[in-house]
Amino acid sequence: DGGITQSPKYLFRKEGQNVTLSCEQNLNHDAMYWYRQDPGQGLRLIYYSQIVNDFQKGDIAEGYSVSREKKESFPLTVTSAQKNPTAFYLCASSVGQGNTEAFFGQGTRLTVV
Protein backbone atom coordinates (compact mmCIF):
# COMPACT_ATOMS: atom_id res chain seq x y z
CA ASP A 1 0.00 0.00 0.00
CA GLY A 2 1.25 3.49 -0.78
CA GLY A 3 1.23 5.98 2.00
CA ILE A 4 2.97 7.72 4.85
CA THR A 5 4.05 5.77 7.89
CA GLN A 6 4.81 7.39 11.20
CA SER A 7 6.21 5.39 14.03
CA PRO A 8 5.65 4.82 16.82
CA LYS A 9 2.03 5.84 17.40
CA TYR A 10 2.72 6.63 21.07
CA LEU A 11 6.06 7.63 22.54
CA PHE A 12 7.09 8.39 26.08
CA ARG A 13 10.34 10.05 27.05
CA LYS A 14 11.92 11.51 30.14
CA GLU A 15 12.51 15.22 30.28
CA GLY A 16 15.96 16.18 29.04
CA GLN A 17 16.24 13.36 26.50
CA ASN A 18 16.30 13.83 22.77
CA VAL A 19 13.82 11.72 20.84
CA THR A 20 13.49 11.02 17.11
CA LEU A 21 10.17 10.53 15.37
CA SER A 22 10.13 8.51 12.18
CA CYS A 23 8.33 9.42 8.96
CA GLU A 24 8.58 7.28 5.83
CA GLN A 25 6.67 7.62 2.55
CA ASN A 26 6.54 5.42 -0.52
CA LEU A 27 4.57 7.86 -2.66
CA ASN A 28 7.68 9.14 -4.47
CA HIS A 29 6.89 12.63 -3.18
CA ASP A 30 9.55 15.31 -3.24
CA ALA A 31 8.15 17.51 -0.47
CA MET A 32 7.74 16.48 3.16
CA TYR A 33 6.50 18.35 6.20
CA TRP A 34 6.37 18.13 9.99
CA TYR A 35 3.54 19.73 11.94
CA ARG A 36 2.71 19.94 15.59
CA GLN A 37 -0.96 19.78 16.59
CA ASP A 38 -2.08 21.23 19.92
CA PRO A 39 -5.71 21.71 21.03
CA GLY A 40 -7.07 25.03 19.81
CA GLN A 41 -3.93 25.91 17.86
CA GLY A 42 -4.42 23.88 14.72
CA LEU A 43 -1.39 22.59 12.87
CA ARG A 44 1.81 24.57 13.18
CA LEU A 45 4.64 23.96 10.74
CA ILE A 46 7.91 22.86 12.30
CA TYR A 47 10.09 22.08 9.27
CA TYR A 48 9.56 21.26 5.64
CA SER A 49 11.69 19.88 2.87
CA GLN A 50 11.18 20.43 -0.83
CA ILE A 51 13.85 18.02 -1.98
CA VAL A 52 16.49 15.65 -0.69
CA ASN A 53 19.30 17.28 1.31
CA ASP A 54 17.33 20.50 1.66
CA PHE A 55 14.95 21.72 4.36
CA GLN A 56 13.57 24.98 5.73
CA LYS A 57 12.39 26.10 9.12
CA GLY A 58 8.69 26.56 9.65
CA ASP A 59 6.98 28.74 12.21
CA ILE A 60 8.06 26.85 15.33
CA ALA A 61 11.43 25.25 14.51
CA GLU A 62 13.16 26.09 17.80
CA GLY A 63 14.05 22.96 19.74
CA TYR A 64 13.63 20.67 16.74
CA SER A 65 15.95 19.32 14.07
CA VAL A 66 15.45 17.33 10.88
CA SER A 67 17.39 15.60 8.14
CA ARG A 68 16.49 14.61 4.60
CA GLU A 69 19.14 12.19 3.43
CA LYS A 70 16.71 10.05 1.46
CA LYS A 71 13.63 10.98 -0.52
CA GLU A 72 11.51 8.52 1.43
CA SER A 73 12.48 9.58 4.92
CA PHE A 74 12.19 12.79 6.95
CA PRO A 75 12.92 12.10 10.64
CA LEU A 76 12.22 14.74 13.27
CA THR A 77 14.31 15.04 16.43
CA VAL A 78 12.74 16.71 19.42
CA THR A 79 15.66 18.00 21.45
CA SER A 80 15.92 18.78 25.12
CA ALA A 81 15.85 22.45 24.15
CA GLN A 82 12.18 22.21 23.18
CA LYS A 83 10.40 23.69 26.20
CA ASN A 84 7.01 22.06 25.71
CA PRO A 85 7.52 18.89 23.67
CA THR A 86 4.41 16.98 24.69
CA ALA A 87 2.15 17.12 21.63
CA PHE A 88 0.74 15.28 18.64
CA TYR A 89 3.14 15.32 15.68
CA LEU A 90 2.00 14.92 12.10
CA CYS A 91 4.10 14.20 9.05
CA ALA A 92 2.90 14.94 5.51
CA SER A 93 4.17 14.75 1.97
CA SER A 94 3.23 16.15 -1.40
CA VAL A 95 4.34 15.78 -4.98
CA GLY A 96 6.34 18.97 -4.99
CA GLN A 97 6.02 21.73 -7.50
CA GLY A 98 2.68 22.34 -9.09
CA ASN A 99 -0.88 22.09 -7.87
CA THR A 100 -1.09 19.26 -5.42
CA GLU A 101 -2.42 18.41 -1.99
CA ALA A 102 -0.55 17.02 0.97
CA PHE A 103 -1.12 13.54 2.37
CA PHE A 104 -0.82 12.88 6.09
CA GLY A 105 0.41 10.09 8.29
CA GLN A 106 -1.43 8.80 11.35
CA GLY A 107 0.64 10.89 13.72
CA THR A 108 2.80 10.26 16.78
CA ARG A 109 1.69 11.31 20.22
CA LEU A 110 4.77 12.24 22.24
CA THR A 111 4.55 12.53 26.00
CA VAL A 112 7.50 13.83 27.95
CA VAL A 113 7.43 13.14 31.65
Place this chain on the structure above:
Amino acid sequence: AQSVSQHNHHVILSEAASLELGCNYSYGGTVNLFWYVQYPGQHLQLLLKYFSGDPLVKGIKGFEAEFIKSKFSFNLRKPSVQWSDTAEYFCAVRGKNAGNMLTFGGGTRLMVKP
Protein backbone atom coordinates in the same frame (compact mmCIF):
# COMPACT_ATOMS: atom_id res chain seq x y z
CA ALA B 1 4.60 35.38 5.25
CA GLN B 2 1.38 33.57 4.67
CA SER B 3 -1.17 32.92 7.38
CA VAL B 4 -4.65 31.46 7.77
CA SER B 5 -7.40 32.50 10.14
CA GLN B 6 -10.43 30.42 11.06
CA HIS B 7 -12.86 32.52 13.00
CA ASN B 8 -15.04 29.84 14.53
CA HIS B 9 -13.23 27.65 17.03
CA HIS B 10 -16.25 25.63 18.12
CA VAL B 11 -19.54 25.18 16.31
CA ILE B 12 -22.52 23.20 17.55
CA LEU B 13 -25.37 22.41 15.18
CA SER B 14 -28.39 20.16 15.06
CA GLU B 15 -28.73 17.63 12.27
CA ALA B 16 -30.10 19.10 9.03
CA ALA B 17 -28.84 22.58 9.88
CA SER B 18 -26.75 24.43 7.33
CA LEU B 19 -23.04 24.91 7.91
CA GLU B 20 -20.65 27.66 6.98
CA LEU B 21 -17.11 27.78 8.37
CA GLY B 22 -15.06 30.86 7.74
CA CYS B 23 -11.49 30.88 6.45
CA ASN B 24 -9.41 33.91 5.57
CA TYR B 25 -5.82 33.91 4.46
CA SER B 26 -3.11 36.46 3.98
CA TYR B 27 -0.87 36.13 0.96
CA GLY B 28 -0.48 38.53 -1.89
CA GLY B 29 0.00 36.16 -4.78
CA THR B 30 -1.53 33.10 -6.36
CA VAL B 31 -2.63 30.45 -3.90
CA ASN B 32 -3.72 26.86 -3.61
CA LEU B 33 -6.45 26.46 -0.96
CA PHE B 34 -7.55 23.37 0.94
CA TRP B 35 -10.00 22.13 3.52
CA TYR B 36 -9.02 19.08 5.52
CA VAL B 37 -11.12 17.14 8.02
CA GLN B 38 -10.05 15.10 11.03
CA TYR B 39 -12.70 12.71 12.34
CA PRO B 40 -12.27 11.54 15.94
CA GLY B 41 -9.36 9.12 16.15
CA GLN B 42 -8.56 9.33 12.45
CA HIS B 43 -5.90 11.02 10.39
CA LEU B 44 -6.34 14.19 8.36
CA GLN B 45 -8.21 13.74 5.09
CA LEU B 46 -8.66 16.13 2.20
CA LEU B 47 -12.22 17.45 1.85
CA LEU B 48 -11.69 19.70 -1.15
CA LYS B 49 -9.14 21.86 -2.89
CA TYR B 50 -8.92 24.92 -5.10
CA PHE B 51 -6.11 25.38 -7.58
CA SER B 52 -7.61 27.53 -10.34
CA GLY B 53 -10.73 27.98 -12.46
CA ASP B 54 -14.25 27.86 -11.07
CA PRO B 55 -14.10 29.49 -7.61
CA LEU B 56 -16.88 27.24 -6.34
CA VAL B 57 -15.40 23.83 -5.64
CA LYS B 58 -17.20 20.71 -4.57
CA GLY B 59 -15.67 18.09 -2.36
CA ILE B 60 -16.58 14.82 -0.74
CA LYS B 61 -19.63 14.19 1.45
CA GLY B 62 -21.61 17.13 0.08
CA PHE B 63 -19.17 19.84 1.13
CA GLU B 64 -18.35 22.83 -1.05
CA ALA B 65 -16.23 25.94 -0.70
CA GLU B 66 -16.11 29.26 -2.48
CA PHE B 67 -12.91 31.15 -3.21
CA ILE B 68 -13.48 34.90 -3.11
CA LYS B 69 -10.21 36.46 -4.15
CA SER B 70 -11.19 40.02 -3.25
CA LYS B 71 -11.95 38.94 0.31
CA PHE B 72 -9.05 36.49 0.65
CA SER B 73 -11.62 33.96 1.79
CA PHE B 74 -12.34 30.28 1.23
CA ASN B 75 -15.40 29.47 3.33
CA LEU B 76 -16.63 25.89 3.69
CA ARG B 77 -20.35 25.12 3.36
CA LYS B 78 -22.74 22.23 3.61
CA PRO B 79 -26.51 22.67 3.18
CA SER B 80 -27.53 19.99 5.68
CA VAL B 81 -25.14 18.48 8.22
CA GLN B 82 -25.29 14.99 9.63
CA TRP B 83 -24.19 13.59 12.97
CA SER B 84 -21.32 11.89 11.12
CA ASP B 85 -19.91 15.31 10.17
CA THR B 86 -18.77 15.79 13.77
CA ALA B 87 -15.06 16.43 13.36
CA GLU B 88 -12.39 19.10 13.32
CA TYR B 89 -11.99 21.08 10.11
CA PHE B 90 -8.82 22.79 8.96
CA CYS B 91 -8.31 25.37 6.23
CA ALA B 92 -4.88 25.53 4.58
CA VAL B 93 -3.08 27.69 2.03
CA ARG B 94 -0.02 27.27 -0.12
CA GLY B 95 1.37 30.42 -1.69
CA LYS B 96 2.69 29.75 -5.18
CA ASN B 97 5.80 31.79 -4.61
CA ALA B 98 6.38 30.52 -1.08
CA GLY B 99 7.97 27.26 -2.11
CA ASN B 100 5.96 24.35 -0.85
CA MET B 101 5.17 25.89 2.49
CA LEU B 102 1.68 24.73 3.50
CA THR B 103 0.11 26.77 6.29
CA PHE B 104 -2.93 25.73 8.33
CA GLY B 105 -5.50 27.63 10.32
CA GLY B 106 -6.30 26.95 13.95
CA GLY B 107 -9.12 24.55 13.15
CA THR B 108 -12.85 24.52 13.86
CA ARG B 109 -14.32 21.81 16.00
CA LEU B 110 -17.83 20.95 14.78
CA MET B 111 -20.28 19.01 16.88
CA VAL B 112 -23.54 17.90 15.30
CA LYS B 113 -26.28 16.91 17.70
CA PRO B 114 -28.53 14.06 16.59
